[in-house]
Amino acid sequence: MAKTMIGVIGGSGLYDIDGLEGATWQNVETPWGAPSDAILTGRLDGVPMAFLPRHGRGHVHSPSSVPYRANIDALKRLGVTDVISVSACGSFREDLAPGDFVLVDQYIDRTFAREKSFFGPGCVAHVSVAHPTCARLSDACEQAARDAGITVHRGGTYLAMEGPQFSTMAESKLYRDQWGCDVIGMTGMPEAKLAREAELCYASVAMITDYDSWHPDHGAVDITTIIATLGANADKGRALVRRLPALLGATRAPCPHGCDRALDFALLTTPERRAPEALARLDAVAGRVL
Template sequence: MDTVIGVIGGSGLYEIAGLEAPEWVSVATPWGTPSDQILTGRLDGVAMAFLPRHGRGHVHSPTTVPYRANIDALKRLGVTDVISVSACGSFREEMAPGDFVVVDQFIDRTFAREKSFFGTGCVGHVSVAHPVCPRLSAACLAAGTDLGLRMHQGGTYLAMEGPQFSTLAESRMYRSWGCDVIGMTNMPEAKLAREAELCYASVAMITDYDSWHPDHGAVDITQIIKTLGQNADHARSLVARLPALLGAKRAPCPHGCDRALDFAIMTAPDKRDPGLMAKLDAVAGRVLGGG
């Protein structure tokens, strides 16, 4: 099948030189309106789709990002591989501002978000023991390493609700749990990508040391913005290398991301809610008879 790379991140990520036939498209979903239109195009012969997570102009808070609509919209566009790029704080001295971390685990501390496409009328359980795709993560690591960026392979991402940053006590507690970075947006994004049978990788851009660091104190939003600006070019360059690394054609995911629903649906066919089934046409159509 054809590779279609979906990138979810800040508004600047879609400003990539060489993107052919760029077009902003609107995608309707049964889960509401996505964060924004989606920029489609081709780079090095590979189809790409760029979705500003917070919307252009940063109109959505981490809590109000329409995560289900975003993932559903990418699935409807034929996306096969999703790369999340997001700003994060660091709990580790060696993971310094300006570094990039290819996340491989999450602790979900969010509480005010819809976290599943499934529910009453069609119950589904997917495994997120290994929530990112090793193949896609390896491509992100290789892209950053080729560029000479300071990359860290693997890390646990603490997803907090926000929008406030951590208290000092919380920051110390999360460090004691073994977390490496902290952010507000990768959950439930990663869980929903798995439910939609999309390969997912998370690249965390370190902007600060959260509030635990004795030499840095509380998070300074002006410093975060400065570091974000410095990282923008690096992030664009990393994303731009992915088409060449992933290729225009892809085989089935060797880790089974694209078959996550094979044994996930629990509700008997005669007990399934037709309304919910209709909403699941894109994300679960392969196993529910719609694709």
């Protein structure tokens, strides 16, 4: 049985976690550069936890400038086994209201200005992201949300847009009416893909702040309205996180969905042709198979 370490990536409005025992901000160096910020580590109900503010404290990173590879590498390097991604999003569904949470299970990736893989020249790999989030971890998040009195919806397709601008009305209607998306955000990708490459279980908790621009009764997205909703959502997010250690436990069996073995058959470059500099960069994320 492996030891559980929970990693929480906080999105807009969620820049810290309360109640960590022995809380310390740690700077972590990675081959992919510096993470978004130092990482807050400690224990919650006896279970090790690491918290990383995705945009940095003070919100200094835009969705496009977030160092996604460094963030995932740093969490893996610290020993994290389970990553909970908390992020703000817009809703394409009348019944997914501002203040509700959605446990995302699918993505459509429309980002284009970000590095999306740890692998490349010198060490090529292809992992499956057919099911990009971990059902076991999502189960725990759903139970934690319900225990905290949060209205939570299980399952949904997340349209990942580049940003930083919000959608045009035409785009919003396309994603909703023709593509069948449920929520829209700017940070879910490539984060989920990178977590799978790093063999980390990953769950996405999308906190709804608005109805994007499709809704005839709500008009265009207004950042002041979003900020007003973010505060309440952040408190709910903390309440969810506080309940996770009791649900996940201090030890864990191998992931029943294979998240922690995603690289078993993913590497294509033959051992004798793998570049030493590429292998050095992959020491944390792919060390198990290299």
